[in-house]
Amino acid sequence: MKQVLKTSLYIFLTLLAIVVINVAFFVYKAKSGIPDFESRPPSIPTEMNDFSVLVFSKTNAFRHSGAIEASIPAFEQMAKENAWSLFVTNNGAVFNEEQLAQFDVVIWNNSTGKVLKTEQENAFKKYMENGGGFVGIHGAGDGSHRWDWYEDEMIGARFSHHSLQPQFQMANMNLECDSTSTFTCQGLPAKWTRSEEWYVFFDNPRDKGFRPIYTVDENTFNPSGNLGSMIKDKDFGMGDDHPIVWYKELASGGRSFYSALGHAGTAFEEAKYLDLLKRGILWAGQ
Numbered sequence: 349m350k351q352v353l354k355t356s357l358y359i360f361l362t363l364l365a366i367v368v369i370n371v372a373f374f375v376y377k378a379k380s381g382i383p384d385f386e387s388r389p390p391s392i393p394t395e396m397n398d399f400s401v402l403v404f405s406k407t408n409a410f411r412h413s414g415a416i417e418a419s420i421p422a423f424e425q426m427a428k429e430n431a432w433s434l435f436v437t438n439n440g441a442v443f444n445e446e447q448l449a450q451f452d453v454v455i456w457n458n459s460t461g462k463v464l465k466t467e468q469e470n471a472f473k474k475y476m477e478n479g480g481g482f483v484g485i486h487g488a489g490d491g492s493h494r495w496d497w498y499e500d501e502m503i504g505a506r507f508s509h510h511s512l513q514p515q516f517q518m519a520n521m522n523l524e525c526d527s528t529s530t531f532t533c534q535g536l537p538a539k540w541t542r543s544e545e546w547y548v549f550f551d552n553p554r555d556k557g558f559r560p561i562y563t564v565d566e567n568t569f570n571p572s573g574n575l576g577s578m579i580k581d582k583d584f585g586m587g588d589d590h591p592i593v594w595y596k597e598l599a600s601g602g603r604s605f606y607s608a609l610g611h612a613g614t615a616f617e618e619a620k621y622l623d624l625l626k627r628g629i630l631w632a633g634q
């Protein structure tokens with residue numbers, strides 16, 4: 349009997365250790381990422397339509413698997429309806445001057461972590477400085493990228509946390525659209541209530557010259573990112589002005605559009621969200 353208890357205890361402790369190691373690895377990967385880089389570029393089609401889009405879904409930190417999986421057929425359908433060429437890859441080596449120049453828009457599709465080597469980062473920077481188009485979705489704006497230029501110039505706000513009480517909440521978003529908007533916002537819903545894992549940023553992208561398309565009303569959800577005794581310093585939001593989708597024309601002529609919406613796969617089944625993304629892609633690539 350004693351031996352049985354002893355064996356059971358060993359099994360229990362071993363399983364516990366495995367669980368603890370896995371959780372620790374998951375948290376580390378989500379927060380800091382594990383670098384993994386490619387050197388051999390993918391083959392891309394030699395013939396492209398007038399409007400061509402690169403969908404880059406590489407993750408070296410947290411992977412929004414459901415969203416990424418659901419987004420690909422949604423983008424394929426969008427491309428078909430609008431006669432775009434679409435190239436989908438997780439290969440960071442596509443970030444070279446020659447291949448990037450083939451695309452009107454590069455979508456960072458929930459791409460997280462440090463995903464590019466220095467030379468690949470420089471190629472993307474040059475692409476944007478030459479008038480390229482960037483579309484960032486949700487995780488593309490989290491705090492895992494470890495690349496100052498990207499966070500400051502492409503996203504324009506530093507990520508703090510996301511809602512955790514609970515993680516997914518219904519909230520109201522308000523449209524900002526007037527005659528000075530270069531983004532085609534006419535016809536988007538003025539008020540839009542939807543469920544999301546709401547991102548909170550340390551700073552307001554408005555201060556860096558980004559123009560919000562939607563802000564989220566913090567009176568309609570709880571932005572706290574506190575989690576029991578594990579996270580205790582994230583009980584805050586962004587106050588009365590909480591941008592959640594925004595855009596900016598860069599001095600170089602490049603264009604950046606970022607949507608913090610898009611955690612769940614179901615987002616890519618929402619007609620209104622797909623319409624917003626389509627507008628973002630077209631605007632970024634004009």
Ligand SMILES: [Zn+2]
Nearest residue numbers: 412486545611
């Ligand atoms: Zn998320």
